[in-house]
Amino acid sequence: MEQPLAYVPGTGRISHLVPPGPTRRKRTKVFYLLLGALLTGSYAKAQETFPINGVADPREGCYAFTHATIVKEAGNTLQDATLVIRDGRIISAGPGGAIPKDAVVVDCKGKYIYPSFVDIYSDYGTQPVKKSSQGFRSLPQFLSNTKGAFGWNEAIKSEINAAAIFKTDEPKAKTLRQAGFGAVLTHQQDGIARGTGALVTLAADRENKVMVREKASAQYSFDKGSSTQNYPGSLMGSIALLRQTYLDALWYKNHPSKEGINLSLQSWNDEQALPQVFEVSDKWDVLRAKKIGDEFGVQYIIKAAGNEYQRVAEMAATKAAFILPLNFPAAMDVEDINDARFVALSDLKHWELAPTEPGAFEKAGIPFCLTAAGLKDNKQFLSNVRKAIEYGLSEQKALDALTKVPAALIKASDQVGTLDAGKLANFLITSGPLFKENTVLYQNWVQGKRYIINEDGWTDIRGTYTLTLSPGATYNILVKGTPVAPSLVLLQQADTISGTIVLEDKLVRLAFPLTKKGTRTLRLSGVISGDAWSGNGQDTSGSTVKWSAAFSKAFVPPADSAKKKTDLDLTKIYYPFNGYGWETTKPQQQDILIKNATVWTNEQQGKLENTDVLIRAGKIAQVGKNLPAGNALVIDGTGKHLTPGIIDEHSHIAITKGVNEGTQSVTSEVRIADVLNPDDINIYRQLSGGVTSSHLLHGSANTIGGQTQLIKLRWGANAEELKFAGWDPFIKFALGENVKQSNWGESQRTRFPQTRMGVDQVLDDAFTRARDYEKQGPGKRRDLELDALVEILNHKRFITCHSYVQSEINMLIHEADKFGFTVNTFTHILEGYKVADKMKKHGAGASTFADWWAYKMEVQDAIPYNATIMQRVGLTVAINSDDAEMARRLNQEAAKSIKYGGMTEEDALKMVTLNPAKLLHISDKVGSIKPGKDGDVVLWSDDPLSIYAKAEKTIVDGVVYFDRQHDAELHQRIATERNRLIQKMLAEKKKGSPVDKIKPTRDELWNCEDMEAGHQHGITDNF
Known part of the structure; x- marks a missing residue:
């Protein structure tokens, strides 16, 4: 009798129904009803608003997926259960229950059903936006080119609504569906404020049909993305712009009539009740975003960079x-x-440890979800999830992070994330446990x-069969492998014989x-018909035979042989994350007694021979x-010299993504404090x-x-821990060529000032x-730029000014006198010897170079006697570096004034210790060796002003942060660890894994005149 026909949904085919087989494995009970049954009652429900060109086809499906292992959510698994959708x-998910008649x-x-994944960081359906190609040599653009009643800065795109620009993209949707995703939160990934994201499904349908939530x-x-506007030109500028926009939006909300219509600020305010998602590019950016959030009462969801495991605490x-x-x-x-x-x-190290991040977050109890963002190929996604599981992530947490957690974070748990009644019918059918x-x-x-x-393997034919040839012979065969790629062996009494099996549908x-x-x-x-196989063939002699095979026993897959976390031989996390880092977050403070050293006190006692210094609880005690040692660590200083720690009054180390916000003449709103880089090797x-x-x-690019x-x-500390507590805040001014920029090329002839x-x-x-x-009083629009200047007027913030030419030095002194403030420090000040008397009268100090000369026109009159002359006039004079490499030799720079100016040794040392402390208003804490001051000292192998002197131990707050013997040990550790990791990479290539071309590691090194935030100098050494 001919088998009945039925429509197979999603295939466009009419197929024979397969009758249930007589055996216990009725694995092919797939009954698709005729098309007419699907249409019952659907016309009454249809409410189409789109016109139809042709015959309406309002099909709505009801399906019942029976006898499945249903994982409703992580930790809630139902055996032999039924999922009903309509x-x-x-409609329902559970064991037993009635199946609708029209289903x-x-x-x-034998199959598993899971919720489809949810990705809440995607750009699906939006047009990729090219980053701005604007560079320092481009013509400046000071205001936004965006037409309309929007804000002043192009990087603030809060008016962008992803739902309005969204367009379905079936090729990309397909790759995401194949990776397991059913819904994504998508937005246009462009700018500092990027507007709203939309929650959409990955169905192949019209935009309005797949839109789940317009503003999610x-x-x-x-x-700043595609913005061609100059500002911001640095990370600290981006942070300042964000902070100012929060303030402006609040002011606009309370004073709408004063501002006129500002659609950017209006949208910003409208979006504050939504989940706030912040993308970062580095672990330290997380803490920067956190500070902004704390300031304005916002808890961000952080889209991570992938290196956050390096600072899990x-x-x-x-x-x-x-x-x-x-x-x-x-x-x-x-x-x-x-x-x-x-x-x-x-x-x-990052190559080896990056897969540990999800597991590390789980162990630390940090809530998280997973995203496919950043993958070159979405086919890698599930294999990378499995790799994260291999490296410590639990399977339950992995499923949570792909389903329930992302749905909850964007307040969409009523729509997606679990297989509960009423939610979207987004689910996966798999051959077994998902991971x-x-x-x-x-x-x-x-x-x-x-x-x-994957169509192959839907019917799992694996197992043991009794094969009967007619006439006569009977064999046992085993079909094993995977449902998609089964393999065949003939079972003999003492042996097995490999064969081949090829499936093509039935x-x-x-x-x-x-x-x-x-x-x-x-x-x-x-032909396969249920559990029974039958057909024709030829035996080994070429004779025709009839054959049949009957299922007798299910195949039992071998135990999972995947590596467990305990099997992995992984490198350690260092703090900071480079070869010279500590194996704990930071070294411990301890009491230290340095005995029998020549102590340069920088106090009235001068140099003390064969003297002890006791540091207790981070302070100089005696x-x-x-001196009695007690429980203190004893360091023998015999034949060595102990000085206060060197203080560099002018440095640009440990700064991230730009030292200059040189895009405007006045940028007092930006803060170096926002962009500290604790990992900078120059600290060490x-x-x-x-x-x-x-x-x-x-830097010195603006006035x-x-x-x-x-x-x-404090090597190993985070950004907040690096900060010197209790110091008076300062600000950088600049004069001269860098500021007016008139000789910087034709493209820089627009920004005021030019003279x-x-x-x-x-x-x-x-x-x-x-x-x-300041006179406006309470209720004014708060302006971060002017706030800092008011602090100067009120003597709460102090100026250090980049300066060269005497005429401009005089000019700034006159401006300061006019407005009633004092220029605290003139830095560089290479013509200071010409105006030292005026500086003294004004109350300014000087921080200069020892003998830099002729590196630009306004330095032509520099002389190596400058520091000595200014000191003799009575100024407080420091020697600074303005250079990461020179800072390691400031003791030698100070010594040059002995040669050129006849300065005493003790006065020369003070120029890099006590004098900068005075200029920075911290001489009560550091700069000399005196009981009560901070335990910041250096033990030198020789006279500290000698070119042969080496710092053997550098101690900060009673913590030995540098020890030359330990440094030698680190060099060996680096060599050993590098070799191990390189050999591991070579093994990856040998076994055929994909490898990338070498990417040299580059080190950020800044000086006053560097303008581009992405600029990097030189190639790093092997730290």
Whole structure:
């Protein structure tokens, strides 16, 4: 009797129904009803608003997926259960229960059903936006080119609504569905404020049909994106713009009539009730975003960079939820030793440890979900999830992070994330547990529509069969392998013989020899009908045979052999994350007694021979002879010299993504404090040269630059821990060629000022505006730029000014006198010897170079006697570096004034210790060796002003942050660790894994005149 026909949804085919077989494995009970049954009652429900060109086809499906293992959510698994869906929604999911009469029944015996994944960081359906190609040499653009009643800055795109620009993209949707996703939160990834994100499904349907929530999130980053506007030109500028926009939006909300219509600020305010998602590009950006959030009462969801595992404690302290990418770096091709030497150990370590991030977050109790963002190919996604599981992530947490957690974070748990009644019918059908290596994803149903991922293996034919040849012979055969790629063996009493099996829908072909050494092959072809196979073939002699095979026993897969976390031999996390880092977050403070050293006190006692210094609880406790050690660590200083730690008054180390916000003449709103880089290797290098504190300055590209930050070189600390507590805040000003920019090329002939006279007017205008601003009183629009200038007027913030030419030095003194403030420090000040008397009268100090000369026109009159002359006039004079490399040798720079000016040794040393402390208003804490001051000291191998002197130990707050013997041990550790990781990369290449070309590690090194935030100098060494 001919089998009945039925429509197979999603295939466009009419197929024979397969009757239930007589055996216990009725695995092919797939009954698709005729098309007419699907249409019953659907016309009454249809409410189409789109006109139809043709005959209406309002089909709505009802399906029942029976006998499945249903994982409703992580930790809630139902055996032999049924999932019922109708009209794209889940009706029920559970064991037993009635099956609707009109349901298409799909037998899922042996299969698993999971919620489809949710990705809440995607740009699906939006046009990719190219980043701005504007550079320093481009013509300046000061205001937004965006037409309409929008805000002043192009990087603030809060008016962008992803739903309005969204367009379905079936090729991309397909790749995401194949990776397991059913819904994504998408937005246009462009700008600092990026507008709203839309929650959409990945169904192949019209935009209005797949849109689940029009406004599901507000999106932010530190990246200005496609904006061609100059400002912001640095990371600190992006942070300042974000802070000012929060303030402006609040003011606009309370004073709408004063501003007129500002659609950017209006949208910003409208979006504040949505989940706030912030993309970062580095672990330290997480803490920067956290500070902004704390300031304005916002808890961001952080889209992570992938290196946050390096500072898990700090990540946990943010209390934020994270979106973790799985775009783990590939191994590099390190066969060429000349190329490999340009890759820092930190990059090698990151390659190995990046997959540990999800597991580390789970262990730390940090909420997170996972995203496919950043993957070159979405096919890598599930394999990378499995890799994260191998590296410590639990399977339950992995499923949570792909379903329930992302849905909850964007307040969409009523729509997606679990297989509960009423939610969208978004689910996966798999061959087994989702994260097992050989599990096959068969189908991804989105909004009740089936999308085939893999057709092969839907019917799992694996198992033992009794094969009967007619006439006579009977054999036992085993079909094993995977459902998609089964393999065949003939079972003999003492041995097995491999054969081949080929499946084509319901057709099957078998071939195998009958003996171990047989050269002739039995060939069979036939049809699969349930558990029974049958057909024709030829035996080994070429005779025609009939055959049949009956199922007798299910195949039992071998135990999962995937590596467990305990099997992995992984590198350690160092703090900071490079070869010179600590194996704990930071070294411990301890009591220290340094005995029998020559102590340069910088106090009235001068140099003390054979003297002891006791540091207790981070402070200098005693200075004297034969001091009792007690429980203190004893360091023998015999034949050595102990000095206060060197203080660099002018430095640009440990700054991230730009030292200059040189895009405007006045940028007093930006703060170096926002962009500290605790991982900068120059912190360690300068500790090796005896530096214990550095004053980090904005560059010199504008008249009034950014707010400065004084740090202690606490190697291994985070950004907040680096900051010098209790210091008076400073700000960087600049005069001269860098400010007026008239000789910087034709493209820089627009920004005011273009002359030194214009610099004077910028200063006059800025402080006039600040004075007027202060008079406005409460209720005024808060302006971060003017807030800093008001602090100067009120003697709460102090100026350090980049300066060269005497005429401009005089000019700034006159402006300061006019507005009633004092220029605290003239830095560089290479013509200071000409105006030292005026500086003294004004009350300014000087921080200069020892003998830099002729590196630009306004330095032509520099002389190496400058420091000595200014000192003799009575100024407080410091020697600074303005250079990461010179800072390691400031003791030698100070010594040059002995040669050129006849300065005493003790006065020369004070220029890099006590004098900068005085200029920075911290001489009560550091700069000399005196009981009660901070335990910041350096033990030198020789006279500290000698070119032969080496810093053997550099101590900050009673913590030995640099020890030359330990440094030698680190060099050996680096060599060993590099070799291990390089050998591991070579092994990856040997086994055929994809490898990338060498990417040299580059080191950010800044000086006053660097303008581009992305600029990097030189290639790093192997730290």
